[in-house]
Amino acid sequence: MSGAWADNQVYWATLAYARWWLAVDGPFLGAVEANGDFTEPLLRRVAVRYNVNRGLLQPEDQQEGEDVSATGMIGLLREAAAAWPASLQERANLCIEKAEAAQSVGWTDKLQVSGVSKFIWFLKPERWTLFDRFAAKGMGVPAHWNRRRQFEAFYKALDKGDFNEVVARIEPVVAASVLPSLPASRIIDSLLMARGARGSATHEVEESRSFLGLLPPAFRENLHQLATELQDEIGNDVLPPMTTKRKKS
Numbered sequence: 747m748s749g750a751w752a753d754n755q756v757y758w759a760t761l762a763y764a765r766w767w768l769a770v771d772g773p774f775l776g777a778v779e780a781n782g783d784f785t786e787p788l789l790r791r792v793a794v795r796y797n798v799n800r801g802l803l804q805p806e807d808q809q810e811g812e813d814v815s816a817t818g819m820i821g822l823l824r825e826a827a828a829a830w831p832a833s834l835q836e837r838a839n840l841c842i843e844k845a846e847a848a849q850s851v852g853w854t855d856k857l858q859v860s861g862v863s864k865f866i867w868f869l870k871p872e873r874w875t876l877f878d879r880f881a882a883k884g885m886g887v888p889a890h891w892n893r894r895r896q897f898e899a900f901y902k903a904l905d906k907g908d909f910n911e912v913v914a915r916i917e918p919v920v921a922a923s924v925l926p927s928l929p930a931s932r933i934i935d936s937l938l939m940a941r942g943a944r945g946s947a948t949h950e951v952e953e954s955r956s957f958l959g960l961l962p963p964a965f966r967e968n969l970h971q972l973a974t975e976l977q978d979e980i981g982n983d984v985l986p987p988m989t990t991k992r993k994k995s
Contacts, residue, residue: 755937755982760973761954763936767928770795778868783824786816792868798861801854815853819865822847826862827869834909837874838901841866842894859897873913875904875935884941886987903988909934912984919975924968933976934985941987 774792778784784792790813793799808814822844831837845859854861863877875881882900883889885907891899909931917930940950958966 752982754977755940756933756980756984757973757977758951758954759937759940760933760976761957761969762940762950763933764925764928764969764973765954765957766936767925767932771929771932772927775868775871784820784865784868786813786820789816789820789865792865793861796861796864798858798864801856801858801861803853803855805852815848818851818853819848819862823862823865823869826866830866830870834874834901834905835898838863838877838898841877842897857893859893863897871929871931873910873931875909875931875938877901878935878939878942880943881935881938882942884938884943884987885985899988904985906988907985909985912980916976916979919979920972923972923975924965925972938985 841862845862848854885903
């Protein structure tokens with residue numbers, strides 16, 4: 747990559763996620779915490795914003811006012827949250843298990859591991875990050891692999907890259923900032939998305955600059971300071987992409 751984004755990847759990733767946090771994740775997480783769990787309408791709203799709603803089916807034989815798939819998914823997420831393990835790879839395996847369960851009873855049309863990884867974050871946000879094909883690409887996961895293999899490889903690569911240690915380094919910086927509740931792990935998610943999808947796209951930098959310009963001066967300066975400190979703390983070379991060996995012909 748080249749250009750402004752490449753030169754300061756963590757800086758721009760911080761601003762990009764701050765925008766999303768204030769507009770989307772923060773309000774959704776607050777609603778889940780206030781309720782103590784997902785409700786069916788809230789799960790659907792999250793699914794829509796994260797582009798996984800179509801994979802959560804609406805059976806034709808359900809009664810009016812019912813949302814069988816959302817209700818079932820909430821139950822699976824509740825089970826996963828109660829048994830949430832410590833390591834990324836164990837968590838990934840649990841997400842696969844719940845995605846398989848949802849597919850087996852017809853609540854989803856495919857193995858919705860991406861959706862499960864997103865939903866569970868709102869119940870267990872601490873040091874967890876979402877699976878997305880762009881984030882996976884940002885970690886060097888081959889696009890031609892099937893979704894399950896990509897999912898497993900993504901979290902294995904994060905583990906190998908010391909994801910938890912990286913997040914632990916930036917958590918105190920965030921906690922002392924103007925946005926102390928900003929989830930540090932999701933800044934890393936934003937960084938990986940940038941690597942896999944946005945690259946050096948000029949419009950992303952321009953939108954972040956415009957976002958800063960709309961903020962009150964004191965808040966703007968403090969957020970700029972946070973992004974700068976995080977850039978200095980972990981740099982652009984954090985979490986190097988995995989490498990794969992080509993088979994000999």
